[in-house]
Amino acid sequence: MVFGLTTAAVLLAGTAAASAAAPARLSVSGSNVVDPAGNPIVLRGYNWGQWGTVQPQDPGDNAAAGANSVRIPLRWWGEWKDGVDSRDPDPGNPSHIDAAHLALLDQTIKQASDAHLWITLFVDSDYGQGAGGRPDNFWTNPVMKQQFKEVWQFLVRRYKTTPYMGMLEILPEPKPIGQSDAQVRAFYDEMTLTIRGIDKRTPIVVGPNDNYSCSHLEGAYTTVDPKIVYTCNYFIFDNPLNRIKLITDFRAAHNVPVWINQVGIESGDVDAKTKARTVLQAFEDNNIGWAWWTYRISGTNPDTHGIYYADPNEPDGWHLKPAWLALVNGFLVA
Incomplete structure (x- = not known):
């Protein structure tokens, strides 16, 4: 059963996992x-990327398979396939986040933290990033940009003492119309400094313009903060290794870490498993961390992404793709 927003609100009532020290x-x-x-760690794990799909057994199952990390979203100001927007338009709410959605986020983060999975928290905003050529975005709308900044200030304060809060990923897949790589980088720099006003310790993840394109990594490079981890998308197509050198060259040129926030392929693609193994082995050979897209997907199509997909004919509402689980899990342990 998918966790409902009402259930989450009752269970947590807006509290967050925290420790005194x-x-x-x-x-x-x-x-x-x-x-x-101080020891190098290659972060490997899954995206819990479809809102509200996390099941009670998932954190333990991920950890038992060898995952040491997980990527968790908050969907804010946009439209997604799962129909979620966590934005609260009430001007009296300083967090700008719907209370029931915040409770569900609290619950999901606590589940990951309790399983000792390093969490990458990202705030997704289809509208803010300029998805689909939308002209009203964080580069053109100062009111919404300020609200987004206040969302991050709220979240950083809320989870500052949460164990296993690993990285803070500001905004995935920017593609604002008419904005250069430098303008996208300036947005990230401003948000980074905002976060650093509250939390000086937790690494921050930034990525390049043009939907996190690996070919734009050079334009994302910044010196605004020493604890920056770079990312780009690695959805797998016909030439599966075509971006590995872009990543390793950028990493070597600037002596910075690169971690792949989303790697995946649709299950029904030609030679999908062979291509997936090829890419994950290349990540392993080059010490590139990654998060597989995705663990559970709310759609019912078995040929798209997802280790599990929704199936109303199953007792728990989910259908497992066992061969895909074995494939990805096989690369979680170094």
Whole structure:
């Protein structure tokens, strides 16, 4: 059963996982993400990318398979296939986040933290990023940009003492019309400094213009903060290794870490499993961390993304693709 918003609100009533003492945090050293002891760590895991699909057993199952991380969204100001928008338009709500959605986010983060999975929290905004050529976005609408900034200020304060809060990913897949790589980078720099006014420890994830295109990585490079982790999308197509050198060259040129926020392929694609193995092995060979897109998908099409897809004929409403689970899990352990 998918967690409902009412259930989440009852369970958590807007609370967040926290500890009295400052928890251990990841950091950045040269081209490595490092664990709290200073040892290099390659983050590998799944996206829990479809809102509200996380099941009670998922964190433990991910961890038992060898995952050390998870990527978790908040959907804010936009339209998505799962019909979710967590934005609260009430001007009296300083967080700008719907209370029931915030409770569900709290619950999901607590589940991951309790399983000792390093969390990458990202705030997705289809409208804000300029998806589909939308002209009203964070580069053109200062009111919504300010609200987005206040969302991040609220979230950073809320989860500042949450164990296993690994990285903060500001905004995925920017593609604002008429905005250069430098203008996109300036947006990230401004948001980074906003976050650093509250939390100086947790690494921040930024990516390039043109929908997180790996070919735009150079334009994303910034010196605004020393704890930056770079990312780009790696959806797998006919030439599966065509972006590996772009990633490793950028990493070597600037001595910075690159982690892939989304790698995946539709199950029904020709030679999909062979291509997936090829890419994941290349990541392994080059010490590139990744998050597979995605663990559960709310659609019912077995030929698209998702280790699990929705199936009303199954007792729990989910159908597992066992061969895909075995394939991805096989690359979670170094």
